[in-house]
Amino acid sequence: MILFEMIDYDVLRVIWWVLLGVLLIGFALTDGFDMGVGALLPFVGKTDVERRVAINTIGPVWEGNQVWFILGGGAIFAAWPPLYAVSFSGFYLAMFVILAAFILRPVAFKYRSKRDSQAWRSSWDWALFVGGAVPALLFGVAVGNVLLGVPFHLTEDLMPMYDGNFFSKFIGLLRPFALLAGVVSLSVLLMHGAAWLSLKAEGPVAQRARRIGTVAGIVAFVTYAVAGLWMAFGMDGYALGEVTANGPSNPLYSEVSRGVSWMSAYAARPWIWIAPVMGFSGIAMAVVGMRAGREVSTLLWSQLGIVGIISSVGLTMFPFILPSNVDPKSSLTVWDASSSHQTLFVMLVVTVIFLPLILGYTAWVYKVLWGKVTEADVTENSHSVY
Amino acid sequence: MEIGLVELSRLQFAMTAMYHFLFVPLTLGLSILVAIMETVYVMTNRPIWRQITKFWAMLFGINFALGVATGLTMEFQFGMNWSYYSHYVGDIFGAPLAIEGLMAFFMEATFVGLMFFGWDKLTKVQHAVVTWLVAIGSNFSALWILIANGWMQNPVGSVFNPDTMRMEMTSFFDVMFNEVAQAKFVHTVSAGYVTASVFVLGVSAFYLIQDKHKDLARRSIGVASAFGLASALSVVVLGDESGYSASHTQKMKLAAIEAMWETEEAPASFTLVGFPDQEARETHYAVRFPWVMGIIGTRSLTKKIPGIAELVKISEHKIRDGIIAYDALMTIRAEREATPQQVRDTFEAHSGNLGYALLLKRYVDDPREATEEQIKLAADDTVPGVAPLFWAFRVMVGLGFSFIAVMLYFFWRSSFRQMQFPRWSLYFAVAVIPAPWIAAELGWFVSEFGRQPWTVDGILPTALSASHLTVADLLITLTGFVTFYTILFIVEMGLMVKYIRKGPYQDVEETNTWQRAYEARLRGETNATPAE
Numbered sequence: 005m006i007l008f009e010m011i012d013y014d015v016l017r018v019i020w021w022v023l024l025g026v027l028l029i030g031f032a033l034t035d036g037f038d039m040g041v042g043a044l045l046p047f048v049g050k051t052d053v054e055r056r057v058a059i060n061t062i063g064p065v066w067e068g069n070q071v072w073f074i075l076g077g078g079a080i081f082a083a084w085p086p087l088y089a090v091s092f093s094g095f096y097l098a099m100f101v102i103l104a105a106f107i108l109r110p111v112a113f114k115y116r117s118k119r120d121s122q123a124w125r126s127s128w129d130w131a132l133f134v135g136g137a138v139p140a141l142l143f144g145v146a147v148g149n150v151l152l153g154v155p156f157h158l159t160e161d162l163m164p165m166y167d168g169n170f171f172s173k174f175i176g177l178l179r180p181f182a183l184l185a186g187v188v189s190l191s192v193l194l195m196h197g198a199a200w201l202s203l204k205a206e207g208p209v210a211q212r213a214r215r216i217g218t219v220a221g222i223v224a225f226v227t228y229a230v231a232g233l234w235m236a237f238g239m240d241g242y243a244l245g246e247v248t249a250n251g252p253s254n255p256l257y258s259e260v261s262r263g264v265s266w267m268s269a270y271a272a273r274p275w276i277w278i279a280p281v282m283g284f285s286g287i288a289m290a291v292v293g294m295r296a297g298r299e300v301s302t303l304l305w306s307q308l309g310i311v312g313i314i315s316s317v318g319l320t321m322f323p324f325i326l327p328s329n330v331d332p333k334s335s336l337t338v339w340d341a342s343s344s345h346q347t348l349f350v351m352l353v354v355t356v357i358f359l360p361l362i363l364g365y366t367a368w369v370y371k372v373l374w375g376k377v378t379e380a381d382v383t384e385n386s387h388s389v390y
Numbered sequence: 391m392e393i394g395l396v397e398l399s400r401l402q403f404a405m406t407a408m409y410h411f412l413f414v415p416l417t418l419g420l421s422i423l424v425a426i427m428e429t430v431y432v433m434t435n436r437p438i439w440r441q442i443t444k445f446w447a448m449l450f451g452i453n454f455a456l457g458v459a460t461g462l463t464m465e466f467q468f469g470m471n472w473s474y475y476s477h478y479v480g481d482i483f484g485a486p487l488a489i490e491g492l493m494a495f496f497m498e499a500t501f502v503g504l505m506f507f508g509w510d511k512l513t514k515v516q517h518a519v520v521t522w523l524v525a526i527g528s529n530f531s532a533l534w535i536l537i538a539n540g541w542m543q544n545p546v547g548s549v550f551n552p553d554t555m556r557m558e559m560t561s562f563f564d565v566m567f568n569e570v571a572q573a574k575f576v577h578t579v580s581a582g583y584v585t586a587s588v589f590v591l592g593v594s595a596f597y598l599i600q601d602k603h604k605d606l607a608r609r610s611i612g613v614a615s616a617f618g619l620a621s622a623l624s625v626v627v628l629g630d631e632s633g634y635s636a637s638h639t640q641k642m643k644l645a646a647i648e649a650m651w652e653t654e655e656a657p658a659s660f661t662l663v664g665f666p667d668q669e670a671r672e673t674h675y676a677v678r679f680p681w682v683m684g685i686i687g688t689r690s691l692t693k694k695i696p697g698i699a700e701l702v703k704i705s706e707h708k709i710r711d712g713i714i715a716y717d718a719l720m721t722i723r724a725e726r727e728a729t730p731q732q733v734r735d736t737f738e739a740h741s742g743n744l745g746y747a748l749l750l751k752r753y754v755d756d757p758r759e760a761t762e763e764q765i766k767l768a769a770d771d772t773v774p775g776v777a778p779l780f781w782a783f784r785v786m787v788g789l790g791f792s793f794i795a796v797m798l799y800f801f802w803r804s805s806f807r808q809m810q811f812p813r814w815s816l817y818f819a820v821a822v823i824p825a826p827w828i829a830a831e832l833g834w835f836v837s838e839f840g841r842q843p844w845t846v847d848g849i850l851p852t853a854l855s856a857s858h859l860t861v862a863d864l865l866i867t868l869t870g871f872v873t874f875y876t877i878l879f880i881v882e883m884g885l886m887v888k889y890i891r892k893g894p895y896q897d898v899e900e901t902n903t904w905q906r907a908y909e910a911r912l913r914g915e916t917n918a919t920p921a922e
Contacts, residue, residue, distance in 0.1 A: 085480025
């Protein structure tokens, strides 16, 4: 089959790098407010009915939203196999914690309101809190670690190896900059969840959400700015030597040096300033909107902020995907960590067919579910809602 | 690499995969059964069918939550615990997993919310369409997962690339239409349909024994037994198809399942029962039927089925051939572009057996330095554990045939005996509920344990595939999963039992309104169809 040569290998690699970003953004925009609502749950709902209102704003959609995460895993496997192999085994225990949190969540949704006992329900509420807050924090910590570089190297057989024992591999992830990145992601998703609740809930739940969301938004704005300054003045980035954009996917074939600042990307490609600008303005406007009590526009601004933050990370690092701080040569980049030319092409065809369909029916589902979830909705349909 | 790590990784994968598959078959089958019931509701407009649909949909929901939750682990576990595998075959294996997400799982998960929350927000037809989309989504999910798994059994459409040190796809269509995958897909989803049918049958029988919800129970038995009968027949036919494809794609697995130590004259005999002895390579107290195996396995009277001893000899030959490929590969890796064409040609001629040379890595770092004894050991390693396969297979097949009998009986009673079921048969239907799960788990055991010592048959040995983690890492996650999954299982079973005991939620007013309108119509007072 020569069909796949219609699109050049390097072009396909860039397209798949963009699609990787699209999937991460899709995940953060949709499942992001689910995590936010989960983390806010104990604080926005004081009574059982209030908590059920909060839960039922996301009840019908969280399952579909979570597929962005699963699809993200599958797409990384298909398009960036070395990234899939190195990152999930390298972040082994952190991944386990995230999985455990995510396994708790579906079960908590389904089972929480199936028994009347107070203890039963409040245990599942805390499970939802953990299922939201822990991944929201750890995803940011992971991104922070990626920016710092991860301690792995590849053998000649391209077997990924990790330095340090299991304990240091987990605790070692909690470096100061990575924790800061974790605060950014946690606070931004809290803000996003609050924006969602202010749109979908009413009364005290929405009010409390707006109050917490305002604070979270301010924290997000400040920590995002501090992280930017830290990257500019406090840490080394990575630079790729000679680029063979069409070469085989073998990370060991390229040279990587350290010492240059990540921020040099902004001098080389000034147009990427648009990403942090979106990030800052989105968060700022979401905070303003939340204080003014605007609903739809606040959620949209919050989405823009998230798009900006995620793209700023990707665009700053390009072409790096996962740098290694112990053996920079092993670092994974867009040019040497992809699938084969044919696989990238086949997967692109499938994505071009199905992604629009997914967006279409997801939009339809949200349209059907449009409108606020009220306390009456919960009490009158007590046997059928969460 | 220490064996301890690989064994623990295998244990963890087996445990999480088999646990996941406790929920999958019921999701596959119950989604379709619920969709059928709802279709009946849309067509007849009778509230009892709405009640039936909602009741089974609720049990579906309890099961679905854990299916989704445990499926998450599966999607990431290849990268976490099998990183060399992920690197080595991700170019092929990753594609069906991603397509599963794009094409199937997204649809299933997006619509499942509406299925539960959309009753008042959608028209009846819209809601039925949503239910069907959930069912179709979950079944398409199975298709792509089994295409991925089928490739591990029969790795078609791919070739090793020395530059990237991994397998790469050469034909997506070969991977998609892999005969092993297609047979496995129909076999597996049919098994899911049988599971759901047995479940619906058993729960309904429980109600009949208790003398309650009889309207719901009788109708449910009618649907489940008809659907279950067709599915039970399909499981056995496609199971046979899987066996037939194994006779030319996975000869060793077939020989191990049947404990065929030596090659017999065609057509080979079939061993019904016996005690396989791996050390002595013979089966004690074997009960054999002449000709049967040859006919099932090759569908001819003249073709031979190779026995284990002969296959081990072939493996040994392939190992030696693989060493030639490995030697050429090392030259290519060192010289890169400067590699003489002659060496590249040598590599291509022998690269099909490269995986066999990798079997030696268990014994020696460089397969080229392997001793004769090590080559013999590696060749012996290609025989999976015969006795467990032999027995697991026989129990699975026995259960498979018994489901046909059960379904046939209930189908007959519900179609031709006015839905009158003797009491003993109801007790039997309740008792048999766990059987399809046992059969399904044994089926996976036969399929995957029989694939050993490979993760990808003939391509990548299991011993090489695992991540370079520490035993402590594995012990932490293994303990975590066991604890966590046990608690979830207890919670899930508790809720299932609670909601089965509680029975369907009856909207009394709705049913009465319908009943009054229906009676009015019978008396000829109105021509209107009863409204909901």
